[in-house]
Amino acid sequence: MTGKRKRPRTCVACRCESPKKAMLRVVRTPEGEIVLDPTGKRQGRGAYLCTNRECIELAKKRDCLSRALKTRVDPGIYEEIIVLLEKDNDGYHQNIR
Numbered sequence: 815m816t817g818k819r820k821r822p823r824t825c826v827a828c829r830c831e832s833p834k835k836a837m838l839r840v841v842r843t844p845e846g847e848i849v850l851d852p853t854g855k856r857q858g859r860g861a862y863l864c865t866n867r868e869c870i871e872l873a874k875k876r877d878c879l880s881r882a883l884k885t886r887v888d889p890g891i892y893e894e895i896i897v898l899l900e901k902d903n904d905g906y907h908q909n910i911r
């Protein structure tokens with residue numbers, strides 16, 4: 815239950831496996847909140863997306879996050895991801911909170 819088992823990170827949109835650093839984690843917290851987790855440290859059920867626009871758009875179109883997280887995900891989360899990615903285009907992983 816602790817999720818310590820190592821699993822490949824698979825993008826919920828394209829189903830590609832990527833090194834963890836190239837992915838954005840989205841978490842359903844124990845409170846049932848859906849949050850972006852650029853640090854990968856939050857507790858909860860996680861889903862991964864490639865950090866490229868195509869995958870985010872694809873995920874949005876298919877609502878992949880809702881399926882992966884087994885809950886209804888607000889479509890606004892995809893917009894949030896896009897904003898986040900564009901804002902941190904250079905140095906995405908260094909500048910994030």
Ligand SMILES: [Zn+2]
Nearest residue numbers: 825828864869
């Ligand atoms: Zn992908």
